Amino acid sequence: MHSNHLLVTSALSAVLAMGLGASAHAETxxxxxxxxxxxxxxxxxxxxxxxxxxAGLAKVDHGADEWNYVAKGSCHALGGRTLDEVKAGAKGGGK
Structure with missing residues (x-):
């Protein structure tokens, strides 16, 4: 009985964690x-x-036209470029 309770609790935790991850991406x-x-x-x-x-289909690491959501203002510190810089062809951020 204890193992069934543990299994249900683990499954519920996983489902809740997936929901929280999805909502984090929605808050852009x-x-x-x-x-x-x-x-x-x-x-x-x-x-x-x-x-x-x-999502998840990038073929190479650090592809110039591939992106991730990051905290606003942190892109350059992570070695990336903003959308405006990419569209303008800027060299900002080191990539």
Whole structure:
């Protein structure tokens, strides 16, 4: 009986954690897209070049048109570039 309770508790915890993670991505007001710092398979959504339209499909680490949401104002510290810089072709942020 104890193992069933542990299993149910673990499953419920996992479901709640997934829900919290999804809501964190939905709150983009305090976040910004940071380009050039996503790891392969760990981008947040479609890339700028349009070669894919989904999260987790980046083929290489630090692809210039791949991005992740980061805390607003922290992109340069992470070695990335903002959307405005990418669109302008700027070299800011080191990538």
């Amino acid at each position: 007001g305090a976040k910004e897209k940071c380009f050039g710092m996503a790891k392969a398979g760990a981008n947040d959504c479609a890339n700028l070049s349009g070669t894919h339209s989904c």
